[in-house]
Amino acid sequence: MLYNPESLPHREELAHQLLDTLSTAGFKPVTRKGTYEAMYARSVPEAPGLRVLVYTSIEPYQDRPGFAVRVKGSDAIRVLVEYDSKDGKPRGVSNESRVNRTGRVEDICDRMLGRMRGAYSYARKPRRCKDCAAPTFKSKGGNDVCADICWEKPRNTAVASLSGVGFSSFSMDEEG
Numbered sequence: 001m002l003y004n005p006e007s008l009p010h011r012e013e014l015a016h017q018l019l020d021t022l023s024t025a026g027f028k029p030v031t032r033k034g035t036y037e038a039m040y041a042r043s044v045p046e047a048p049g050l051r052v053l054v055y056t057s058i059e060p061y062q063d064r065p066g067f068a069v070r071v072k073g074s075d076a077i078r079v080l081v082e083y084d085s086k087d088g089k090p091r092g093v094s095n096e097s098r099v100n101r102t103g104r105v106e107d108i109c110d111r112m113l114g115r116m117r118g119a120y121s122y123a124r125k126p127r128r129c130k131d132c133a134a135p136t137f138k139s140k141g142g143n144d145v146c147a148d149i150c151w152e153k154p155r156n157t158a159v160a161s162l163s164g165v166g167f168s169s170f171s172m173d174e175e176g
């Protein structure tokens with residue numbers, strides 16, 4: 001079936017086929033605050049804290065049961081590797097690959113599966129920080145950056161006590 005984004009039945013059919021593909025591949029739904037788009041993930045046993053994440057471009061209807069992929073072609077399906085960093089925030093640590101929703105429905109599902117496999121194999125052996133071995137991500141300037149921001153030292157306690165001194169002398173000035 002050649003996918004036609006103008007057709008609601010097509011958008012529903014593609015959504016169902018994508019979810020079939022994801023669940024066959026062992027992906028489970030995940031939720032994020034403020035995100036309507038259905039997201040699916042699979043963790044990587046060999047690499048703790050890492051998972052392959054798929055933004056499906058599928059959204060549930062808000063006024064009735066059911067779901068379909070979004071209308072616009074611009075928001076493609078996106079596949080990436082994500083890491084649970086030590087500050088508690090998940091962070092993307094791979095390039096985001098995009099799957100365009102054009103051509104036959106089966107081909108779109110196959111393309112997504114190919115991107116999922118690529119991301120999974122990267123997640124098993126990601127580039128890692130030389131200092132702490134956490135995965136790295138690419139900065140806007142193209143540098144590898146530690147996803148745990150391991151170069152940042154804890155706040156210096158000397159600074160806290162200095163500001164304490166400043167406050168107490170200020171109070172004395174006010175009173176005196």
Ligand SMILES: [Zn+2]
Pocket residue numbers: 129130131132133134146147148149150151
């Ligand atoms: Zn590091």
